[in-house]
Amino acid sequence: MRNRLLQAFREILYPSYCLVCHVKIPMGDSKGSICQRCRDSIIPFNPPFCRKCGRTIKKAAFGENLCGECETIHFFFERAWTGYPYEDTLKEAIHHFKYNHKPSLGSFLSGLLIRFVSDYHIPLTQCDYLIPIPLAQAKLREREFNQARVLAINLSRHFGLPVVDNALYRRRNTASQTGLDRSSRWKNIQGAFGVNNQEAVKNKRVLLVDDVLTTGATASEAARALKGAGAQAVFVVTIAG
């Protein structure tokens, strides 16, 4: 009783506002920093999914299950699963999560990812373990947390797969991929990853975890490093794409 009263006072004194649309979040909405309306506006990709990048195929020709982009690009991963379109509410939520030190959004975003994986029966548990896409040391110091690691830990808790975060590393601090055009993104990220624990990787089926799959260049380069170290297969899961 006393706790509930205290909580009510706290909500009156410090009301919380939706990070995306800025409306006041009603009392008792324990989900926190994104309002119900914004949460409901995030709709997952619909099948048919591209068998390589996981995004919805807009116009599937009979028997085709690759999107236009994946027909021309070679990815080093076997396939990616991407939950939701990277736009509007979700784009803003991910931005707050990454750049404005809003780690509290991590559980909301992880929840979205878990829901997608469960609803579409994505066979994550066929992998041996999860690897979050690592940040370069300098970026990790600046941001203080790795958003991909937060997602990986929450996925791991939910699906019972271990997280291995001492096998893959960033060799160098690449320029941000944001704002680069398609071909610069591929060039910028080339050779950015290394493996420092071959034993952990050899003959394993690895699931890479990241927040967003844009061109797929980052995930593909990470997969290239893992395959080079003997990984049997590399899959990718991201919230948005």
Ligand SMILES: [Zn+2]
């Ligand atoms: Zn809102």
Ligand SMILES: [Zn+2]
């Ligand atoms: Zn595709």
